[in-house]
Amino acid sequence: MERISEAEAVVLSVLWDDHPLTAQEVVERVPDERRWSANTVRTLLARLVAKKIVAHEPDGRRFLYRPLVAREDYVARESRRLIDGLFGGRPTRLVAHLVQRDELSAEEVAEIRALLKDLGA
Structure with a gap:
């Protein structure tokens, strides 16, 4: 898998939370503090599709996007x-x-200690 930028990761995170989504739905769910235009989000989606990290399929006159890589x-x-x-x-x-x-x-x-204890370490 190709590396993805921080901006691409924001878009991918939206798709991990809910999919499939249209480009407009992704635009609406990107955190407001990013202040990205719809064109910026569409460009990021296109990059993720080109990297084969996100798939898109036609749905009438629009595309639905879904992640190909699990968050985990x-x-x-x-x-x-x-x-x-x-x-x-x-x-x-x-x-x-x-x-x-x-x-x-x-x-x-304490959480790390408990995790190690649970794992038998």
Whole structure:
């Protein structure tokens, strides 16, 4: 799967939340703070279709769009890319980095401990 930009990820997130959608429906669901024009959203949809991350099918005079990549698969791939690229492939280095930088709250550390305990680690 090709990499996608942050802007493309916003559009893809809309489709993960609900699909199939028309381009206009995607435009209406993109967060307001983005302040993107309808043309911008349509361009992002076209890029995602070209990258084979989103499919489109005719529905009368419009197209319906749906994701071809599951959110979980995308998150797993991007997480692995981050860990491989910045932390030498070792997730423990990511966690250590966050702890050392005080990026994790006590509640988040407790959640990690509970998760590890549940996994039998």
